[in-house]
Amino acid sequence: MSTTTAAPQVTETTKSVDFKTIIDIKDMDLYYGTYHALKKVNLTIPEKAVTAFIGPSGCGKSTLLRTLNRMNDMIPNTKIEGLVDIAGTDIYSNEVDVETLRKKVGMVFQQANPFPKSIYDNVAYGPRLHGIKNKAQLDEIVEQSLKQAALWNEVKDFLKRSAFSLSGGQQQRLCIARALAVNPEILLMDEATSALDPISTLKIEELTQELKNKYTIVMVTHNMHQAARISDQTVFFLNGEVVEFDQTDKLFSNPSDKRTEDYITGRFG
């Protein structure tokens, strides 16, 4: 028979097989004081792909994202058990330098948070912090990072202007450029488009498709259609547990778990 519907990918596997794993989480529990926020999480995240975390508020998706560059360290009484391995390193071992980790694992937040500095200095901030002083080298990094963040053409003539002179969508891309300037391997995006207008959102969505050729992207989103549009894998969380992890096409066309189906079709949550 012939149909006019788009062919969903029919896969037997539940884990991605074409990619190399970069993040490997094994039996991870996280507690905020006595609150058990993440329960026995097991997850392998593939390199150079977009992985989306979805789930209702309070399901643990942002908490998990923040464990990947140890942002939770700043929250008192946080306890983590189990293994979070990134590119072969247990990131919670005592030898790990958190600053080095955060260079490797960059993050972009819901609200664009440029520094009160010029556009140039925002992007050059990280490289300078890591010891790069050569002007020509910094210029090169700033240009490349802004190009990768699809912002260069809009700002190349105003690099000395304050970052606050940019629109919200431009500020968010500036934050992406700032994260890319230190040459990370992984880019975490926590609701990075939820404060943006539709056009800026589309720009960032397109950007992720470019960036995934070079970086691993892990994103939290409340917009399920965004997850369906731009991610390769999707993880559905509920009450601190991973309910389902699958190819995005599969998860949004034929989810295996009833709870996933109920959530994505808007029947609860």
Add this chain to the structure above:
Amino acid sequence: MIQRRDFDLALGELSTLLEEMGRRVERALVESVESLKTQDVARAKEIIEKDAELNQLENDIMDIGSKLILTQQPVAKDLRRILVAFRIASDLERMGDLSIDIAKVVVRLEGQPLIKELVDIPRMAEIVQKMIEDSIKAYEREDVDLAYKMAKEDDLVDQLYGQILRDLYQYIVENPHNASQVMLLNFVGRYIERIADHATNIGESVVYLVTNSRPDLNS
């Protein structure tokens, strides 16, 4: 907790319209074959006039479904429900057209006595009527087994059609003047056979709706 009540109601409306289309198509087939058997031209003309209503139902389904895709952004089975409604509506519309084609044969045969008493064509129509009924039932109940069972009947329909062709051929051999009527009756057999293929398509849509896989029930 049940949410999206209006969305669910609209999906229910799509099913109701499809079921209505199914009932009308079934009736159109039965009545057109009956009018052929009795050579009732007036009745055949009535059937032809009713086609517009069936087309309207298909348009209603397209309108409701498109609006739901636009406003509700359905995913997973919700999306399949709408895609399948489009496809089934288009199959039913074609089945309706084919029944009309049978009625048109009745009009063209006006004033000509039938060269033989019709036995196999009504028999074939009866099987196909049951296939239509079962295909819609399978859709209503999301019954994959019934969809497969219904599609199996298509083999019998194909066999009967082959037999009708061979029988009719004899009438041309006996008297070449029979050729034009034989050709028209042959068309009728072909139309009914095509209706059965569309019923099988509905079965495939049911399987796709329930399982997200696309089997070929025609093979």
